[in-house]
Amino acid sequence: xxxxxxxxxxxxxxxxxxxxxxQIVSNINACQMVVEAIRTTLGPRGMDKLIVDSKEKVTxxxxxxxxxxxxxxxxxxxxxxxDIAKSQDAEVGDGTTTVTLLAGEFMKQAKPYIxxxxxxxxxxxxxxxxxxxALKKIKEIEVTVKKDDPKEQRELLKKCASTSMxxxxxAYNKDFFxxxxxxxxxxxxxRMPLNMIxxxxxxxxxxxxxxxxxxxxxxxxxxxxxxEMQPKNYIKPxxxxxxxxxxxxxxxxxxxxxIDNVEDYQRIVDAEWAILYNKLDLMVNSGAKIILSKLPIGxxxxxxxxxxxxxxxxxxxxxxxNRTVKACGxxxxxxxxxxxxxxxxxxxxxxxxxxxxxRYNLFKGCPKLAPALLS
Numbered sequence: 001x002x003x004x005x006x007x008x009x010x011x012x013x014x015x016x017x018x019x020x021x022x023q024i025v026s027n028i029n030a031c032q033m034v035v036e037a038i039r040t041t042l043g044p045r046g047m048d049k050l051i052v053d054s055k056e057k058v059t060x061x062x063x064x065x066x067x068x069x070x071x072x073x074x075x076x077x078x079x080x081x082x083d084i085a086k087s088q089d090a091e092v093g094d095g096t097t098t099v100t101l102l103a104g105e106f107m108k109q110a111k112p113y114i115x116x117x118x119x120x121x122x123x124x125x126x127x128x129x130x131x132x133x134a135l136k137k138i139k140e141i142e143v144t145v146k147k148d149d150p151k152e153q154r155e156l157l158k159k160c161a162s163t164s165m166x167x168x169x170x171a172y173n174k175d176f177f178x179x180x181x182x183x184x185x186x187x188x189x190x191r192m193p194l195n196m197i198x199x200x201x202x203x204x205x206x207x208x209x210x211x212x213x214x215x216x217x218x219x220x221x222x223x224x225x226x227x228e229m230q231p232k233n234y235i236k237p238x239x240x241x242x243x244x245x246x247x248x249x250x251x252x253x254x255x256x257x258x259i260d261n262v263e264d265y266q267r268i269v270d271a272e273w274a275i276l277y278n279k280l281d282l283m284v285n286s287g288a289k290i291i292l293s294k295l296p297i298g299x300x301x302x303x304x305x306x307x308x309x310x311x312x313x314x315x316x317x318x319x320x321x322n323r324t325v326k327a328c329g330x331x332x333x334x335x336x337x338x339x340x341x342x343x344x345x346x347x348x349x350x351x352x353x354x355x356x357x358x359r360y361n362l363f364k365g366c367p368k369l370a371p372a373l374l375s
Contacts, residue, residue: 024114027077028107034078035104038067042097044166062168064097065089094164157182173207180212187214192368198323202356215347215366216327218320220359221313222296226303230311232352237311239345239363240288241325241332246279246314247298248272279336280304286339290350292316292324294332311350313361327366 040047041062048062051070059070065085073079084103085096110123146152161178170177184197200217259265280301283291290311291297297314305312316324325332328345348365 021114021117024120025111027075028111028114030075030078031081031104031107034068034071034073034081035101037071038064038097038100041067042101044171046097048169062097064100068096068100154182154186157185170207176208177210180210183212192326196323196326198320200360202358204356213362213364215362215364216320216324217360217362218317218324220352220361221315223313224297224299224302226299226306227312229306230302231309232311234289234311234350236346236348237289237350238287239290239292239324239328239330239347239350240283240286240339240343241321241330241345242291242293242336243295243332243334244279244293244336245295246276246293246301246312247296248276248300276300277304282336282339284308284310286336286344288339288344292321294318294321311352324363327368328363329367 038049041049041064046062048060049067051059051061051067053059053070054072059066061067065088068082068085071082073082081100081103085100088094088096088099106127113123114120143156145156158178161181162174165171165174165177185194188194188196198217200219257268259268284305288310290313291305292312293314294316295314297312302312321332325345328347330345331343333339333343346367347363350361350363352359352361354360
């Protein structure tokens, strides 16, 4: 008897339960609203959009994926257009506005047939047949990249890069930047991901002053007294990457240490200094000339390294530290008690140079190239 009772589905109050043709038409109308918001950004003559989010952060862009990601879209059907743009950006890296407009136009053309009572599954089958036909035509006109001819491959990649830049602010300098982008990609090893290419923004100057560094580049980090005494140029230095704080540790909250004489206090202070200097001695004895750390390197350690002609940089961003390790070799150590030669990386040239209003640390001639674009 119980199995014959009807099932009761409880929905939250206010849930929209509309179905059928009216709901499909409503979904199409919602998608059309999103499409109209980015339609004017398409092509070389496309306009930029100025978007202010809830935190009053201002963004000016004509990139479809960027604009859709910033729009606060609530309608579930319209959100699928955002997913389409994200997928296009992840797979191809270009054409985000185009795929969104095409999807909206397909739905716009299908809307009269839905209103006339044609089943949506029939329209879907028609779209799938059209997709198969389009793929067949693409196969007929496709151009094969000849990897055995580097010059031809480079020219084809340059044309692809130039096409992507036609609708951007740098369209007038697309030849300059397409050469730079292709060179950066060609520097990567066969199995190195594209995120190994770092892009650093430098305020001021002309866009044509942008440069490609065949290695790793990151902005000079916060430094203590003694930093200016350190050398800023090395040839074939060993690079030691750490995740260690090299300064006297502050007491923990509510920590308590009870002593009853001055000698015990002095022994505690001496032990702290001994621990720090022991770490510094181990790093100096390893033969490293460049020491990078994700955590702070204090004024004592900075001056200690400066006296021994060693360059150090603390508070290095995790992304920059990972890219340096992948390019120069070695590993990120959490202890200095057992530093082996394999734990350290190496590059042909390290230098700190002035670029714009900032100073940058450059690692050139890395065993595994990880190019950086400074623009």
